[in-house]
Every structure is written in C-alpha cells, then in structure tokens.
Amino acid sequence: MIGQGFDSPLVHLIDYNMEHIYPNIEGWFDFHTFYNSVLDRLPQDYIFVEVGVWKGKSLSYFVIESINKSKNGKIYAVDHWLGSEEHQKDSWAYDPLTQIEDGLYNEYCKNIVPIRDYIFDIKNSSEVASNTFENQSIDAVFIDASHDYDNVYRDISSWYPKVKFGGIISGHDYDWPGVNSAVNNFAKAHNMGIVSYDNVWELLY
Numbered sequence: 001m002i003g004q005g006f007d008s009p010l011v012h013l014i015d016y017n018m019e020h021i022y023p024n025i026e027g028w029f030d031f032h033t034f035y036n037s038v039l040d041r042l043p044q045d046y047i048f049v050e051v052g053v054w055k056g057k058s059l060s061y062f063v064i065e066s067i068n069k070s071k072n073g074k075i076y077a078v079d080h081w082l083g084s085e086e087h088q089k090d091s092w093a094y095d096p097l098t099q100i101e102d103g104l105y106n107e108y109c110k111n112i113v114p115i116r117d118y119i120f121d122i123k124n125s126s127e128v129a130s131n132t133f134e135n136q137s138i139d140a141v142f143i144d145a146s147h148d149y150d151n152v153y154r155d156i157s158s159w160y161p162k163v164k165f166g167g168i169i170s171g172h173d174y175d176w177p178g179v180n181s182a183v184n185n186f187a188k189a190h191n192m193g194i195v196s197y198d199n200v201w202e203l204l205y
C-alpha cells in the first residue's frame, strides 16, 4: 500500500475500490491508457514523478489507479503552480487563478484532499526539482509542463539522468510543434527511438 499509516486490512480493502475523483477536476487529461500501461510496467515498489500537475486531474487518476492495483508507490508532484505561458496570458487556456498568489496551488490542494497522503509535492521549477533526485533513482517520469521547444528540451535533459536505466521517460502533447521537435531532437542526439500514441511520447532506449 502506498503512503503511510494504512496498516489495517479493512482500510486496504476499502482502498482497492477507491472511486476516481479526476472527472470532477479541470484539466487536459486524455492519456488514461498510457497511465494504465505505466502502472502495469512499474515494479511493485516504485518512484513516479509527474512534472506539470496543474489542478491534479491526471495525477489523481494515476494515484487512485495505483491504489486500486495495490501498488506501493512514492509519487511526486512537480509544479511551480504558476501556470504555463498559455495559462497566464489572454489565450484559449487563460485561467484567472494564475493571477492570484497560490491560486492554482490552493485549488490543486483542495482537489486532491482524498489522496493527500499518497503524494509528495515539490513546488518548484522542473529543473530545480530534478536536482533534488539522485541520478538513476526514478522508475518513471511523465513531463506535461511547458510546451515550447527550449523548456521541453531542458525538461527532458534534466529528468533523463534521474530515471533508472530501462525506466520510463515520457510526456504529453507530442502534437505541439515545440514538444515534437524537442522530443525528436533529444532522441536523435542520444540515439533513442520514440513511441507515441494518445498524444503521448515515450523515449525508447
């Protein structure tokens, strides 16, 4: 069982059938199949990092699926909770919570109350957060933060060394031009392949 303080068999039984909360959380989560496959491939005791959490929609799906599959995960939520560029300015994704101090973070915390004990927040930029991990210590990382070329290339470069050899390094929005070019160029520079479905990319190495 993930997290601390759940040693009663009754609690285990209840947790295995935990109802999903993600449908009530705002976000752009469309990679359920991918997250299911990540969970199926992870060892029983694993370390997972989601980079770019927003209001907790995709992360809450992952956490509750993990609970329901009886896996033991240490799950990290990495975000500065300031919003990406497209959330901060007048655009299709603008959210006024980005203009209020801790607006997004407070919304995230409110949303994930039922699974709070299963998540470790790192409220910082992706690059700084990556430096708090030992090299080759993470089983899987999923990058869904900024979408411009420079930031995505930097995110992959920062997190790749932190993932165990054979671990999963992946992310969202492969159809965004900046994401697509950054993933392709990183893979080419490191002699890696790429697999992509459901708008998710994963490096093959």
Ligand SMILES: C[S@@+](CC[C@H](N)C(=O)[O-])C[C@H]1O[C@@H](n2cnc3c(N)ncnc32)[C@H](O)[C@@H]1O
Pocket (backbone or CB within 6 Å): 026, 027, 028, 029, 030, 051, 052, 053, 054, 055, 056, 057, 058, 059, 078, 079, 080, 081, 082, 083, 084, 124, 125, 126, 127, 144, 145, 146, 151
């Ligand atoms: C597209 S949203 C994440 C959506 C979430 N995965 C979901 O499906 O519900 C992107 C998030 O990345 C965060 N972000 C963007 N650039 C970042 C950076 N360099 N470091 C940390 N967080 C960042 C933003 O604050 C935002 O919350």
